[in-house]
Amino acid sequence: xxxxxxxxxxxxxxxxxxxxxxxxxxxxxxxxxxxxxxxxxxxxxxxxxxxxxxxxxxxxxxxxxxxxxxxxxxxxxxxxxxxxxxxxxxxxxxxxxxxxxxxxxxxxxxxxxxxxxxxxxxxxxxxxxxxxxxxxxxxxxxxxxxxxxxxxxxxxxxxxxxxxxxxxxxxxxxxxxxxxxxxxxxxxxxxxxxxxxxxxxxxxxxxxxxxxxxxxxxxxxxxxxxxxxxxxxxxxxxxxxxxxxxx
Amino acid sequence: xxxxxxxxxxxxxxxxxxxxxxxxxxxxxxxxxxxxxxxxxxxxxxxxxxxxxxxxxxxxxxxxxxxxxxxxxxxxxxxxxxxxxxxxxxxxxxxxxxxxxxxxxxxxxxxxxxxxxxxxxxxxxxxxxxxxxxxxxxxxxxxxxxxxxxxxxxxxxxxxxxxxxxxxxxxxxxxxxxxxxxxxxxxxxxxxxxxxxxxxxxxxxxxxxxxxxxxxxxxxxxxxxxxxxxxxxxxxxxxxxxxxxxxxxxxxxxxxxxxxxxxxxxxxxxxxxxxxxxxxxxxxxxxxxxxxxxxxxxxxxxxxxxxxxxx
Numbered sequence: 001x002x003x004x005x006x007x008x009x010x011x012x013x014x015x016x017x018x019x020x021x022x023x024x025x026x027x028x029x030x031x032x033x034x035x036x037x038x039x040x041x042x043x044x045x046x047x048x049x050x051x052x053x054x055x056x057x058x059x060x061x062x063x064x065x066x067x068x069x070x071x072x073x074x075x076x077x078x079x080x081x082x083x084x085x086x087x088x089x090x091x092x093x094x095x096x097x098x099x100x101x102x103x104x105x106x107x108x109x110x111x112x113x114x115x116x117x118x119x120x121x122x123x124x125x126x127x128x129x130x131x132x133x134x135x136x137x138x139x140x141x142x143x144x145x146x147x148x149x150x151x152x153x154x155x156x157x158x159x160x161x162x163x164x165x166x167x168x169x170x171x172x173x174x175x176x177x178x179x180x181x182x183x184x185x186x187x188x189x190x191x192x193x194x195x196x197x198x199x200x201x202x203x204x205x206x207x208x209x210x211x212x213x214x215x216x217x218x219x220x221x222x223x224x225x226x227x228x229x230x231x232x233x234x235x236x237x238x239x240x241x242x243x244x245x246x247x
Numbered sequence: 248x249x250x251x252x253x254x255x256x257x258x259x260x261x262x263x264x265x266x267x268x269x270x271x272x273x274x275x276x277x278x279x280x281x282x283x284x285x286x287x288x289x290x291x292x293x294x295x296x297x298x299x300x301x302x303x304x305x306x307x308x309x310x311x312x313x314x315x316x317x318x319x320x321x322x323x324x325x326x327x328x329x330x331x332x333x334x335x336x337x338x339x340x341x342x343x344x345x346x347x348x349x350x351x352x353x354x355x356x357x358x359x360x361x362x363x364x365x366x367x368x369x370x371x372x373x374x375x376x377x378x379x380x381x382x383x384x385x386x387x388x389x390x391x392x393x394x395x396x397x398x399x400x401x402x403x404x405x406x407x408x409x410x411x412x413x414x415x416x417x418x419x420x421x422x423x424x425x426x427x428x429x430x431x432x433x434x435x436x437x438x439x440x441x442x443x444x445x446x447x448x449x450x451x452x453x454x455x456x457x458x459x460x461x462x463x464x465x466x467x468x469x470x471x472x473x474x475x476x477x478x479x480x481x482x483x484x485x486x487x488x489x490x491x492x493x494x495x496x497x498x499x500x501x502x503x504x505x506x507x508x509x510x511x512x513x514x515x516x517x518x519x520x521x522x523x524x525x526x527x528x529x530x531x532x533x534x535x536x537x538x539x540x541x542x543x544x545x546x547x548x549x550x551x552x553x554x555x556x557x558x
Binding site: 003004007010011014015018083084085087088089090091092093094095241242245246 | 299
């Protein structure tokens with residue numbers, strides 16, 4: 001099973017690197033994005049405070065993995081269907097689980113890995129641009145935040161993408177649905193907080209202040225992990241070879 | 248284990264209101280090249296999907312290499328190879344990467360994999376182009392690579408769904424030659440669907456004819472010709488008229504006669520019927536003969552007559 005998953009991941013990675021999703025421009029876009037988030041943004045910050053702020057968690061643990069994964073994961077099943085390779089893959093000896101986990105794991109490792117690369121680039125850039133002589137890195141809680149948030153959000157984006165890709169008619173449709181999904185995830189809490197009465201909002205902020213940043217991040221991380229597990233279970237349940245072969 | 252590679256009993260598959268495969272019973276001996284003939288939409292591809300365990304039958308059952316298609320489908324796919332309607336190649340990857348991926352899928356060792364990839368690509372004349380992206384290749388080259396992929400892990404049984412469809416005649420002939428040579432060398436059972444009847448006649452030791460999901464006939468091409476009526480004699484000349492045709496029709500050794508321009512087409516009542524007495528009768532009736540050709544009815548004639556009978 002592990003060998004089969006690794007085989008599936010190898011193929012997915014080869015496709016990512018040979019085309020970056022759907023076109024050669026896809027790779028260039030990803031490289032430019034990683035350079036902006038990993039070099040330009042830390043360089044434009046003042047001093048080394050960037051390393052201690054929550055911004056790296058948002059950039060490298062959430063924003064970057066989601067952006068790059070949306071670009072490639074839509075291709076997982078919808079792309080294979082469009083290019084008429086899915087039927088042959090399904091007729092191979094690979095099990096349903098190996099195919100599905102291999103595709104999810106490939107997208108997770110791609111988005112998460114690039115997030116970690118950009119985080120290291122960010123630390124190097126901060127030291128080079130604003131260094132005071134001694135080398136500084138992210139504090140331990142920030143490293144843990146970048147690593148675990150990156151993994152959780154990459155898994156969320158990859159599993160949601162694979163799930164949509166299983167049934168979608170085209171790659172573009174999956175990308176559009178994922179884009180709308182990301183907007184909902186970002187906008188719904190903001191709109192929801194604004195819809196609360198002033199007193200409720202004050203109570204909520206008060207409670208969050210009492211919890212502290214670490215506890216808030218931990219809570220969000222637990223929620224993300226639970227959603228990830230649910231989505232993976234749904235993806236397993238919805239993967240039907242007989243349905244895919246007819247689609 | 249029996250010496251049957253495929254054994255289907257009353258296999259049926261419905262899609263909503265359409266019965267794609269209807270009560271199909273079929274035995275394919277191990278080591279044979281079986282041609283599954285039928286028009287588009289006859290149920291050929293659905294039959295392959297059923298035999299690979301990719302679809303469950305609505306009724307009936309099938310065993311492939313002694314394994315049940317309902318409960319042991321993954322083991323069936325481990326021991327078979329399939330070239331389905333599309334070549335199914337990853338066009339962004341090179342030819343070698345495509346084969347390497349599927350070699351890893353079938354868990355071949357690195358040394359075995361490299362050796363086998365070289366052997367097959369060299370046989371197909373693609374070794375020098377192994378590093379090129381498949382997306383830049385012609386359809387004929389892609390089909391050759393797809394066949395190499397099917398044979399890569401030395402399967403006992405291969406399914407080929409219209410392997411020469413869409414190829415130009417030269418590429419199709421080359422692919423047929425490669426296929427025949429490889430099948431003979433590797434000793435695999437081949438289940439080939441096609442509506443190219445000369446191709447089936449050339450490659451297959453056994454053929455089945457399917458129409459609207461129902462198997463109309465099965466047997467060797469020779470046996471089907473015999474069932475259909477036997478040998479044919481074509482007499483070219485002048486002086487043939489309706490009275491000659493009428494007199495020939497009364498003969499016991501003739502099944503049917505037709506006159507087309509200066510060609511007298513005589514279907515013999517049996518394969519071993521001698522043509523000489525018929526030629527003598529034509530000459531005696533005043534016919535002036537320039538040429539006599541004895542031939543068998545083509546598989547295409549058999550196929551068309553089966554289709555007409557079924558209608």
